[in-house]
Amino acid sequence: MKTPDSSTTQAPRPAPRPPLRALLAHARPHRRVLLLVLVLTLAGSAAGLAQPMVVESALTALMTGTGLRDEMLLMLALLAGSILLTWSQALVSERTAEKVVLDVRRGLIHRLIRLRTGELDKTEPGGLTTRVTSDSTLVQHAATSGVIQLVDGALHLLATIVMMGITSLPLLGITSGVLVTVGVAMGVVMPRIRKVTTRAQTSVGEIGAALDRSLGAARTVKANGGEATETARAVAAAEDAYQAGLAGARYHATIAVLSALVVQASFLAVIGFGGALVATGTLDLAALIAFLLYLFNLGGPVLSLVGGTTSLQQGLGALTRIEEVERMEIETDVDETPARPVGPPPRVTLEHVTFAYPDRATTLDDVSLTAPAGGVTALVGPSGSGKTTVFSLLQRFYDVDSGRVLLDDTDVSTLSRAEVRRRIAYVEQDTPMLAGTLRENLLYAAPDATDEEVERVLRDTLLDALAARLPQGLDTQVGARGLALSGGERQRLAIARALLRRPQVLLLDEATAHLDGLSETALRHTVERAAEHCTVILIAHRLSTVTSADHMVLLAGGRVRDHGRHGELLGRDELYRDLAATQLTAAGA
Numbered sequence: 001m002k003t004p005d006s007s008t009t010q011a012p013r014p015a016p017r018p019p020l021r022a023l024l025a026h027a028r029p030h031r032r033v034l035l036l037v038l039v040l041t042l043a044g045s046a047a048g049l050a051q052p053m054v055v056e057s058a059l060t061a062l063m064t065g066t067g068l069r070d071e072m073l074l075m076l077a078l079l080a081g082s083i084l085l086t087w088s089q090a091l092v093s094e095r096t097a098e099k100v101v102l103d104v105r106r107g108l109i110h111r112l113i114r115l116r117t118g119e120l121d122k123t124e125p126g127g128l129t130t131r132v133t134s135d136s137t138l139v140q141h142a143a144t145s146g147v148i149q150l151v152d153g154a155l156h157l158l159a160t161i162v163m164m165g166i167t168s169l170p171l172l173g174i175t176s177g178v179l180v181t182v183g184v185a186m187g188v189v190m191p192r193i194r195k196v197t198t199r200a201q202t203s204v205g206e207i208g209a210a211l212d213r214s215l216g217a218a219r220t221v222k223a224n225g226g227e228a229t230e231t232a233r234a235v236a237a238a239e240d241a242y243q244a245g246l247a248g249a250r251y252h253a254t255i256a257v258l259s260a261l262v263v264q265a266s267f268l269a270v271i272g273f274g275g276a277l278v279a280t281g282t283l284d285l286a287a288l289i290a291f292l293l294y295l296f297n298l299g300g301p302v303l304s305l306v307g308g309t310t311s312l313q314q315g316l317g318a319l320t321r322i323e324e325v326e327r328m329e330i331e332t333d334v335d336e337t338p339a340r341p342v343g344p345p346p347r348v349t350l351e352h353v354t355f356a357y358p359d360r361a362t363t364l365d366d367v368s369l370t371a372p373a374g375g376v377t378a379l380v381g382p383s384g385s386g387k388t389t390v391f392s393l394l395q396r397f398y399d400v401d402s403g404r405v406l407l408d409d410t411d412v413s414t415l416s417r418a419e420v421r422r423r424i425a426y427v428e429q430d431t432p433m434l435a436g437t438l439r440e441n442l443l444y445a446a447p448d449a450t451d452e453e454v455e456r457v458l459r460d461t462l463l464d465a466l467a468a469r470l471p472q473g474l475d476t477q478v479g480a481r482g483l484a485l486s487g488g489e490r491q492r493l494a495i496a497r498a499l500l501r502r503p504q505v506l507l508l509d510e511a512t513a514h515l516d517g518l519s520e521t522a523l524r525h526t527v528e529r530a531a532e533h534c535t536v537i538l539i540a541h542r543l544s545t546v547t548s549a550d551h552m553v554l555l556a557g558g559r560v561r562d563h564g565r566h567g568e569l570l571g572r573d574e575l576y577r578d579l580a581a582t583q584l585t586a587a588g589a
Ligand SMILES: Nc1ncnc2c1ncn2[C@@H]1O[C@H](COP(=O)(O)OP(=O)(O)OP(=O)(O)O)[C@@H](O)[C@H]1O
Pocket: 121, 357, 358, 360, 363, 381, 382, 383, 384, 385, 386, 387, 388, 389, 390
């Protein structure tokens, strides 16, 4: 059972749409421009279609001895017209295609960054990013040039056939063999092209996923000599993409050869049969030549049809993957900018909270705990006992299955996620630094913080000495291409960033890494100073933390086992005594 309103703040999951309908939905906003492109394309094709007729009349003129001037001028005009039309058509069509892809990418980026935590748990990030990069490109071509090529190809083909019929019906009869064969070949090959393209795209996604995983865990890979295994995994996906690409190439080549072969064969047939007709005087030589020109013109529309169908097939495959993202649940309530939290730090309460990760056994079972307002509460417990899960529920990364999470008397499920996360700041165990300067890292979530606030927070986190030591002070670059900070400094920087937002609650997952005595004291001092302004809840990994905490909650197996002060728990709880002796690290130990 979900909390009553949890469904109102999440995006509804739309039913899957048929891919073609979805594709047309992407083309719809640009329908006017696409119509213009189609008109231009058709006009270009019409200019091309008129050429053999003009040739026929020029040849007749030549044979009857009348002048050629008009025909030559007309041919030049047609040529110029068709060049101009093709050029402007290509330009407008490319621009629209770029707009389509930008729209698709904007939508995807927006959704991916707001995906619900539960969706992220289920999906590999590499597979998601290829939807923004390569899949969107395939949709772009399908929704614009693909559709246009198809319509143009079909109309052009039809018009060519009509013109051939007008020129000579018997010769058209001979040629129909071409059309039927090409049609059958396309019907057989096209679905296969779609299948291999989908396979190729899936493999490309797997390359991304495999690399993301390897690079994200680069140190583990190196330390375990896992280079060969990781390479093999990514290369296997690359080879599969290659195989799928090869299969696609084979199908394309088959279609190209078939069309060329059939056009050549019918050319011979038309020459033979048409030659006989000319010899008997049933057909003009000029008409035969015009017919042959049409025959060769057939290649254009047939290629358009093949190209259009291929890109449509590819686009539909890509769209199926993009639509998967459209159907994933996102957090819709994170973009509002709630007012800065004011008022005293709240009491934080979990009231009979039960929670299970999707498709997992119960992780928190009837957990009730209270972190007093403005104090330091430490969560302790063996690994896997549910400490991090409590933090996740407090920030509404997930919603509880039953029970309530309260800030004073306010149920967090009645607040938007933006509001909850504005009130609560979270410092992870291993805080990544963002690219940029020390100042940019500090101001990430509070760009309007004043210099005085920055200075006070630096003092509270004992980072003022570090900043003073640096030649460029707060404008020093940090991270991969700048100053490297120690684990302790990184976590204090993260606390400073969190405090600058002036949160009401600070959640801190203490680093398990060993800190020297100085850093440990600095961290404790920082936490004590933070507790002057907000309610601090921390996942404790240090003895010094639990001895100085106001209150402690001992979790075990997803339930609250005991709570109280360090001395009390030490006196009465065996598990706690064990933990204190083994897990909690003492400075300088
Ligand atoms: N995203 C997730 N999806 C599914 N199960 C999860 C997820 N995160 C944690 N779990 C499971 O929930 C249980 C509690 O995990 P949690 O991270 O809350 O424990 P913890 O007390 O913080 O452990 P540690 O001290 O090792 O960090 C574990 O059994 C874990 O396997």
